[in-house]
Amino acid sequence: MPPRNVVIVGATGAVGQEFLKVLEQREFPVKNLKLCASAKSKGKTMKFRGETLRVEELKAESFKGQEIGLFSAGSGVSKEFAWIAAKAGCIVVDNTSAWRMDPRVPLVVPEVNPKAIARHEGVIANPNCSTIGMVVVLKPLHDKARIRRVVVTTFQSVSGAGAKAVEECIEETRAVLAGKEYKRAIFPHQIAFNCIPQIGQKKETFGKDGYTDEETKMIHETKKIMEDDTIAVAPTCVRVPVLRGHSESVNIETAKPLTPERAREILGSSSGVRVVDDPSRMAYPLATDVAGHDECYVGRIRRDPTVDNGLHLWIVSDNIRKGAALNAVQIAEML
Amino acid sequence: MPPRNVVIVGATGAVGQEFLKVLEQREFPVKNLKLCASAKSKGKTMKFRGETLRVEELKAESFKGQEIGLFSAGSGVSKEFAWIAAKAGCIVVDNTSAWRMDPRVPLVVPEVNPKAIARHEGVIANPNCSTIGMVVVLKPLHDKARIRRVVVTTFQSVSGAGAKAVEECIEETRAVLAGKEYKRAIFPHQIAFNCIPQIGQKKETFGKDGYTDEETKMIHETKKIMEDDTIAVAPTCVRVPVLRGHSESVNIETAKPLTPERAREILGSSSGVRVVDDPSRMAYPLATDVAGHDECYVGRIRRDPTVDNGLHLWIVSDNIRKGAALNAVQIAEML
Numbered sequence: 001m002p003p004r005n006v007v008i009v010g011a012t013g014a015v016g017q018e019f020l021k022v023l024e025q026r027e028f029p030v031k032n033l034k035l036c037a038s039a040k041s042k043g044k045t046m047k048f049r050g051e052t053l054r055v056e057e058l059k060a061e062s063f064k065g066q067e068i069g070l071f072s073a074g075s076g077v078s079k080e081f082a083w084i085a086a087k088a089g090c091i092v093v094d095n096t097s098a099w100r101m102d103p104r105v106p107l108v109v110p111e112v113n114p115k116a117i118a119r120h121e122g123v124i125a126n127p128n129c130s131t132i133g134m135v136v137v138l139k140p141l142h143d144k145a146r147i148r149r150v151v152v153t154t155f156q157s158v159s160g161a162g163a164k165a166v167e168e169c170i171e172e173t174r175a176v177l178a179g180k181e182y183k184r185a186i187f188p189h190q191i192a193f194n195c196i197p198q199i200g201q202k203k204e205t206f207g208k209d210g211y212t213d214e215e216t217k218m219i220h221e222t223k224k225i226m227e228d229d230t231i232a233v234a235p236t237c238v239r240v241p242v243l244r245g246h247s248e249s250v251n252i253e254t255a256k257p258l259t260p261e262r263a264r265e266i267l268g269s270s271s272g273v274r275v276v277d278d279p280s281r282m283a284y285p286l287a288t289d290v291a292g293h294d295e296c297y298v299g300r301i302r303r304d305p306t307v308d309n310g311l312h313l314w315i316v317s318d319n320i321r322k323g324a325a326l327n328a329v330q331i332a333e334m335l
Numbered sequence: 336m337p338p339r340n341v342v343i344v345g346a347t348g349a350v351g352q353e354f355l356k357v358l359e360q361r362e363f364p365v366k367n368l369k370l371c372a373s374a375k376s377k378g379k380t381m382k383f384r385g386e387t388l389r390v391e392e393l394k395a396e397s398f399k400g401q402e403i404g405l406f407s408a409g410s411g412v413s414k415e416f417a418w419i420a421a422k423a424g425c426i427v428v429d430n431t432s433a434w435r436m437d438p439r440v441p442l443v444v445p446e447v448n449p450k451a452i453a454r455h456e457g458v459i460a461n462p463n464c465s466t467i468g469m470v471v472v473l474k475p476l477h478d479k480a481r482i483r484r485v486v487v488t489t490f491q492s493v494s495g496a497g498a499k500a501v502e503e504c505i506e507e508t509r510a511v512l513a514g515k516e517y518k519r520a521i522f523p524h525q526i527a528f529n530c531i532p533q534i535g536q537k538k539e540t541f542g543k544d545g546y547t548d549e550e551t552k553m554i555h556e557t558k559k560i561m562e563d564d565t566i567a568v569a570p571t572c573v574r575v576p577v578l579r580g581h582s583e584s585v586n587i588e589t590a591k592p593l594t595p596e597r598a599r600e601i602l603g604s605s606s607g608v609r610v611v612d613d614p615s616r617m618a619y620p621l622a623t624d625v626a627g628h629d630e631c632y633v634g635r636i637r638r639d640p641t642v643d644n645g646l647h648l649w650i651v652s653d654n655i656r657k658g659a660a661l662n663a664v665q666i667a668e669m670l
Contacts, residue, residue, distance in 0.1 A: 149641050153488040153584035155530045170512065177509060194623045195490045195575060195582045197635050197649045206614035210595065210637035232641035236584040240530060241576050247530045249488035249571040260545065279541035288529045300532050302545035306484050306567035314532045
C-alpha cells in the first residue's frame with residue numbers, strides 16, 4: 001500500500017491515543033497524520049514517530065486531501081461527519097455505533113468477514129468492543145460446528161467508557177480505601193469494588209425489553225459480522241472495576257458435536273486467537289495479562305452437559321486495542 | 336426456644352465474626368456462648384452482647400454440654416469434629432463443604448427446604464454461598480413454572496475466600512495504585528483490577544471435566560436443596576475485586592411460560608427475596624448496596640427470546656451474611 005494521508009477524529013481519547021500507538025507499532029504507511037478533536041482539545045500536542053503533532057479542531061473542511069479517517073469521538077460526531085468525510089474522498093473506519101447497522105456500511109472484523117470490506121461506500125464500521133472479542137473466537141467454531149445459541153455475560157473494563165472513566169475508577173478506589181467521599185461524574189453507581197449490570201451511563205440505554213444498548217448491539221452485531229441471522233445471542237453486560245480488558249463468560253450450543261479438545265485444536269490454529277487453557281497450571285486468560293496484546297484469548301473450555309453440544313468458554317481481549325484501535329487499523333490495512 | 340449453649344467453631348474468621356453479629360442482632364436465645372478456633376487464635380478476645388469472650392483452642396472435649404455448634408473453620412476441621420460434636424449432643428450447623436452431599440446430612444436454605452431439617456442425624460449443612468443466593472430466588476419461580484436449565488456466571492467477592500483474602504485484595508489494590516510490587520499469599524493471580532475465572536486457590540480445585548469445585552458444588556447443591564434432580568445447572572464461577580456480596584448473571588429456562596412481569600410478582604411476595612428492578616431509575620441490585628442485608632436481591636429481569644420460556648435475572652446477596660452466617664443461624668432457629 002502506498003503511504004496515505006490519515007486523519008484521526010477523537011485523537012485525545014482513550015482509543016485515539018491507542019490509534020497513534022497501533023499505527024506506529026504496525027508501521028502503517030502514513031504519509032501525513034492529522035489529529036482532530038473537539039474545540040476544547042485544540043492545540044494539545046501528541047507524539048507520533050518522534051514528531052510532535054498539534055491537535056486541530058474538527059470541522060467539515062478537515063477531510064480535504066485525507067484518504068483514511070479513523071473515527072472515535074462518539075456517535076454524535078460520527079453521525080455528523082462520517083459521510084462528509086466519505087464524500088471528500090476520505091474512507092472512514094468508524095469506531096462508534098453510529099453506522100454499524102446501516103445496510104450501506106460493512107461491519108468488519110478482519111479475521112471474521114474480511115470480504116465485507118469490498119462492499120463499502122465510503123464508511124466502514126468497527127464493531128462494539130465486547131462483540132469483537134467474542135466473534136473472533138466464535139467464528140472458527142461456527143465454521144466447523146455451526147453455533148445455534150450464545151449465552152454471554154461480560155465483565156467489561158472501565159476503559160470501555162473512556163479515559164475519564166478510568167480516572168474515575170482509580171480516584172474512586174483511592175477514596176474508598178481512604179474512607180473518603182467521592183463525587184462521581186461518569187458511572188451511574190460506585191464502580192470501585194463493585195459490579196454494575198449496566199453498560200452506558202444513562203437510563204436511556206435501557207430499551208423497552210429491559211436490554212441495554214450494549215446488550216442489543218451484541219445481539220445484532222454478532223449476526224451481521226458472522227453473516228448469519230440464525231445465531232441467537234442472549235447477553236448480559238456488566239461493568240467491573242478492571243482498568244483494561246474485557247472478559248466474557250460464553251456458553252454456546254452448536255448444531256454439530258464439538259468436544260473441548262476439538263475446539264482447542266480449531267482455535268489453536270485460528271488467526272487472531274490465542275488459547276490459554278491449562279487448569280493444571282491455573283492458566284486461563286486474565287484481563288491483566290491480555291492488556292496490550294493483539295489476540296483474543298480463550299480458555300476454560302469445557303463441555304456443558306446440560307444441553308446438546310454445549311460448551312463453556314472464557315474469552316478475554318483488550319477492548320481498547322483489538323476491541324477498537326487495532327481492529328480499525330487492521331481494516332484500514334486491507335483497503 | 337429455650338436458651339441454648341452455643342459454640343462457634345472458627346470464631347475469628349470472616350464468617351465467625353459475622354456469626355456473633357447475627358446472633359446478637361437476631362436476639363438468638365444464647366445461654367452461654369463458647370468461641371473456638373485454632374491454637375494460634377487461642378486467647379484472642381471478641382465482644383458479644385457487651386461481654387468480652389476469650390477464644391479457646393478447639394478440642395474434642397470442646398463440645399461437652401454444648402447444644403448448638405456453628406462451624407466455619409474449613410472443611411478439614413468439620414470433617415474431623417462435626418460428628419464428634421454431634422455424638423456429644425451438640426447439633427452442628429456446618430458452613431463448610433465437608434458434609435453437604437452426605438445422604439445423612441440435610442442441606443438447608445430455610446426459605447427453600449425447611450422441612451429437610453427434621454431429617455438430621457446431628458449434622459446439618461449450610462450450602463455454598465453462591466448457591467444460597469441463587470436458590471432463594473429460583474425456588475419460588477421453580478414452584479410456579481418448573482426450571483429446566485440454569486446457565487449462571489458468578490461475580491464472587493473476595494470475602495468468600497476469607498478475611499485474609501479481603502486484606503490481600505485491599506493491599507494489592509493499594510500497591511497497584513502506587514505502582515509498587517505486591518507479594519500475594521492467597522489468590523493464584525492478581526485480583527486487584529482483575530477478574531479470575533477460578534474460585535479456590537489451588538490447581539486441585541479443577542476436576543477432570545475442567546470444572547472447579549465451586550462450579551461442581553453449584554450443580555449438585557442446587558439439586559439437593561431444590562429437591563429436584565432434573566434441574567440442570569451450567570455454572571462459571573469468577574472471582575472479582577469486590578469486597579463483599581456475590582453477584583450472579585442467571586439465565587433460566589422454565590417448563591411453563593413465565594413473563595418478567597409474573598416473575599417480578601412471584602418474587603415480590605417471596606420470603607427472603609427483594610426485587611430491585613427499575614431501569615428508568617437505573618435501579619438494580621449492587622454488591623455495595625446489598626452488603627450487610629439479609630435478603631437475596633434480584634433485578635434486570637428480562638425475557639430471553641432465544642429459547643422457549645427464557646428469562647434473565649441478576650441476583651446479588653451478601654455472601655458472608657445470607658451466604659453463610661445468617662443462613663446457619665436461621666437453621667439453628669428452626670431446631
